[in-house]
Amino acid sequence: RKLDDRRGRGPEGRKPPPQAPLKHAKPQNGTQTNGHQINGTHINGAHTNGTQIHSTQTKAPSVARGTSEPKGKAPPGHLAKKRQELLPIRQALPIWPHAQEIRQALRSPHKDVLLLVGETGSGKSTQVPQFLLSEPWCTGQIAITQPRRVAAISLARRVADEMGSTLGSSSPGSRVGYSVRFDQSVSPSTRIKFLTEGMLLQEMLRDPWLRQYSVVVVDEVHERSVNVDLVLGFLRNIVTGDKKGRGGKPLKVVVMSATADIESLQKFFEDGYRSASQHPISNGENAVTNGAEDSESSWSGISSSSEDEVPRSITSNKGEPNGVQLEDGSPTASISQCHIKGRQYPVKTMYLPDPTQDFVEAALNSIFQIHYKEPMPGDILVFLTGQDTVEGLEKLVNEYALGMGPEVPKIITLPLFAALPQHLQQRVFAPAPPKTRKVILSTNIAETSVTVTGVRFVVDCGKAKIKQFRNRLGLDSLLVKPISQSAAIQRQGRAGREAPGQCYRLYTEKDYSTLEKNTTPEILRCDLSAAILVMKARGISDVLNFPFLSQPPREALEKALLQLLQLGALSEAGEISDVGRTIAKLPLTPTLGRCLVEAAKPERNCLTEMIDIIAALSVENVFLNLVTEEKREEAEVARRQLYRREGDHMTFLATVRGYAEEKSDRKAWAERHYVSHRAMQNVMDIRKQLRGLCGQLSLPAADTEKSSEELTASVLQSLLRGFAANTARLMPDGSYRTLLGNQTIAIHPSSVLFGKKVEAIVFSESVFTSRSYARGVSAVRLDWVAGVLAGVDG
Numbered sequence: 001r002k003l004d005d006r007r008g009r010g011p012e013g014r015k016p017p018p019q020a021p022l023k024h025a026k027p028q029n030g031t032q033t034n035g036h037q038i039n040g041t042h043i044n045g046a047h048t049n050g051t052q053i054h055s056t057q058t059k060a061p062s063v064a065r066g067t068s069e070p071k072g073k074a075p076p077g078h079l080a081k082k083r084q085e086l087l088p089i090r091q092a093l094p095i096w097p098h099a100q101e102i103r104q105a106l107r108s109p110h111k112d113v114l115l116l117v118g119e120t121g122s123g124k125s126t127q128v129p130q131f132l133l134s135e136p137w138c139t140g141q142i143a144i145t146q147p148r149r150v151a152a153i154s155l156a157r158r159v160a161d162e163m164g165s166t167l168g169s170s171s172p173g174s175r176v177g178y179s180v181r182f183d184q185s186v187s188p189s190t191r192i193k194f195l196t197e198g199m200l201l202q203e204m205l206r207d208p209w210l211r212q213y214s215v216v217v218v219d220e221v222h223e224r225s226v227n228v229d230l231v232l233g234f235l236r237n238i239v240t241g242d243k244k245g246r247g248g249k250p251l252k253v254v255v256m257s258a259t260a261d262i263e264s265l266q267k268f269f270e271d272g273y274r275s276a277s278q279h280p281i282s283n284g285e286n287a288v289t290n291g292a293e294d295s296e297s298s299w300s301g302i303s304s305s306s307e308d309e310v311p312r313s314i315t316s317n318k319g320e321p322n323g324v325q326l327e328d329g330s331p332t333a334s335i336s337q338c339h340i341k342g343r344q345y346p347v348k349t350m351y352l353p354d355p356t357q358d359f360v361e362a363a364l365n366s367i368f369q370i371h372y373k374e375p376m377p378g379d380i381l382v383f384l385t386g387q388d389t390v391e392g393l394e395k396l397v398n399e400y401a402l403g404m405g406p407e408v409p410k411i412i413t414l415p416l417f418a419a420l421p422q423h424l425q426q427r428v429f430a431p432a433p434p435k436t437r438k439v440i441l442s443t444n445i446a447e448t449s450v451t452v453t454g455v456r457f458v459v460d461c462g463k464a465k466i467k468q469f470r471n472r473l474g475l476d477s478l479l480v481k482p483i484s485q486s487a488a489i490q491r492q493g494r495a496g497r498e499a500p501g502q503c504y505r506l507y508t509e510k511d512y513s514t515l516e517k518n519t520t521p522e523i524l525r526c527d528l529s530a531a532i533l534v535m536k537a538r539g540i541s542d543v544l545n546f547p548f549l550s551q552p553p554r555e556a557l558e559k560a561l562l563q564l565l566q567l568g569a570l571s572e573a574g575e576i577s578d579v580g581r582t583i584a585k586l587p588l589t590p591t592l593g594r595c596l597v598e599a600a601k602p603e604r605n606c607l608t609e610m611i612d613i614i615a616a617l618s619v620e621n622v623f624l625n626l627v628t629e630e631k632r633e634e635a636e637v638a639r640r641q642l643y644r645r646e647g648d649h650m651t652f653l654a655t656v657r658g659y660a661e662e663k664s665d666r667k668a669w670a671e672r673h674y675v676s677h678r679a680m681q682n683v684m685d686i687r688k689q690l691r692g693l694c695g696q697l698s699l700p701a702a703d704t705e706k707s708s709e710e711l712t713a714s715v716l717q718s719l720l721r722g723f724a725a726n727t728a729r730l731m732p733d734g735s736y737r738t739l740l741g742n743q744t745i746a747i748h749p750s751s752v753l754f755g756k757k758v759e760a761i762v763f764s765e766s767v768f769t770s771r772s773y774a775r776g777v778s779a780v781r782l783d784w785v786a787g788v789l790a791g792v793d794g
């Protein structure tokens with residue numbers, strides 16, 4: 001709201017760009033990010049007790065070089081040139097001298113797990129897969145997981161360039177690919193595949209043994225998403241199990257982190273080996289398998305001239321962990337650790353002398369202070385909370401930049417957030433044009449996931465939008481919360497990758513000292529229904545005893561089981577149902593998945609409509625944030641034809657349909673209706689993917705004509721089936737109270753139903769600022785709600 005108020009002053013009220021230095025505290029010389037670095041460069045040879053895991057192992061396959069790869073075939077000129085140009089940059093990365101240690105750590109048959117710590121930017125994600133590519137055991141593909149789509153895609157592109165390869169499915173012989181939700185780019189010749197954690201989980205549903213892979217590299221594990229915790233649990237079961245589903249072939253696992261806390265990972269894998277020696281591990285025998293699909297890799301050979309550029313000296317035994325013996329004398333697997341000292345220049349850190357109520361304004365001031373005072377080159381990376389603050393600040397910076405004199409270098413603002421269409425995300429990686437400073441306005445996506453080169457200045461608002469389960473409401477909400485100290489250190493470190501840098505913290509030093517030390521893993525604070533559904537679909541019957549890196553509270557697991565039962569995804573006995581299996585294959589939350597499955601039922605018959613609505617819900621904001629009161633009024637008029645009295649979901653449907661039907665100039669259509677063209681491009685993309693997926697899953701699209709009233713009823717009832725827990729009824733005093741939990745919840749001002757009184761509402765999101773708000777709200781009949789709450793029909 002504050003932002004709107006300020007913008008409300010209109011362009012005439014615009015302040016000149018601040019030029020005088022702001023009240024930042026004296027730079028603390030010597031405040032560096034070194035505090036959290038790992039000292040020394042060593043493999044410390046940590047070992048674990050465990051069972052014999054290589055008894056069924058065949059001899060490491062000999063490498064028939066070049067049988068299925070373009071042997072020694074040089075890439076076309078421009079690719080080779082690029083590879084050659086990038087080589088010295090790769091060789092200068094802190095990880096480069098560790099290539100041999102890393103290979104050695106996994107080379108023997110009983111060495112399956114490597115834990116690798118190194119600062120963001122030290123070269124882990126780009127180099128480790130290339131180091132391993134030519135290892136004798138590496139006859140299958142290399143999977144490397146990322147928590148975020150943007151990182152998976154940009155890394156794949158980078159590694160393809162470094163290897164002199166093309167990317168993905170476009171050309172034969174391409175050796176690098178990626179797979180992210182709603183977007184795949186792989187070919188039969190792909191050897192290194194970057195994929196999101198969620199996509200790897202999807203692949204595990206098809207092939208629980210991951211037979212196409214020789215190694216899975218789990219990257220950015222410190223982000224501790226629920227998905228990464230699941231991936232780790234499944235991988236632990238595979239590496240410590242008997243490998244019979246893999247035909248005895250080993251699976252190597254590399255776990256990489258930017259922060260030092262790998263002792264818990266060490267213990268996690270040790271425990272796995274230990275308990276496997278006592279109780280053989282089931283890898284989900286009843287897992288969903290796709291009989292028709294043979295995931296066995298056809299890779300029989302490797303050859304690449306680029307691999308030869310990686311340093312190798314097979315004679316070195318430095319740091320090689322020894323196999324240890326169990327009491328019964330059997331050989332054991334070892335877990336190795338490798339610590340890479342990052343390249344980090346000093347970063348001066350400044351704090352605000354007094355707390356600010358408005359970090360957007362404070363960020364604006366800092367940006368122009370840097371721009372006026374600090375020499376070029378040196379781009380600015382600003383950490384904000386979400387799409388709304390990013391877009392708000394983007395407008396302000398652009399507006400103020402107009403007032404800069406011709407002698408001042410230009411500014412180019414580049415937003416970066418998860419819901420941004422891919423081609424716009426990729427723009428942040430391009431170097432700034434001459435005499436121009438890049439100002440990247442980012443959510444915490446740039447904290448550890450992506451490396452934006454050229455950054456010398458970081459502005460950190462000290463907050464992030466996080467998902468958190470709210471017990472009283474019984475659902476996940478998005479909350480803006482202070483970040484942890486370790487997150488603040490990560491953000492600060494982004495300024496010192498290429499040269500000494502500066503970090504402007506938009507909070508006081510005292511505030512910093514009160515921040516929590518580490519970010520709480522998502523699995524301890526979020527709804528677990530999606531995670532449990534994946535486990536069930538993967539054949540894990542006893543989810544309460546799944547190996548979690550951090551054990552979630554029992555109540556949270558039970559609550560999620562109950563929710564899945566209510567959705568009809570599980571049977572009373574806790575077994576996965578057909579509906580559950582279908583939902584598990586959709587890249588959606590169980591609630592949205594349930595809405596889709598419901599919409600496909602013959603009696604509902606509104607699948608295409610539901611796909612459009614879900615696509616719109618999958619981006620953060622379909623409608624533009626409005627600037628002034630005047631604009632808001634204009635927009636109200638312009639959007640009137642899109643607004644539906646039934647609420648936001650039908651309004652989204654009308655918007656998607658209106659945009660899709662516009663054939664000549666969609667951008668102009670979006671501008672005319674104050675709709676975000678950027679978001680709509682994404683919506684169209686998701687819609688296309690979902691349509692394809694529903695086809696594959698044989699979910700039938702609507703084929704009969706309905707009256708608009710019938711259609712609306714079908715859509716709302718399908719929504720209600722998924723979001724039965726997100727319902728509220730009108731109370732005599734005019735407030736709304738949730739039907740489950742009896743909590744007060746208000747309709748968010750962004751909703752078309754804001755200020756309206758209807759007997760009951762269903763909402764697809766809840767946000768919590770000063771109070772609980774329902775966002776994405778539709779009016780429904782109370783008897784529908786009662787019906788869906790009363791009976792769980794599966």
Ligand code: CDP
Pocket residue numbers: 093118119120121122123124125126127154155158429451453
């Ligand atoms: O995984 P880690 O954070 O340790 O480093 P990385 O992602 O492998 O990045 C190593 C270096 O590659 C970065 O410092 C960038 O200079 C470069 N890189 C890039 O230019 N573009 C990318 N998309 C990824 C990395």
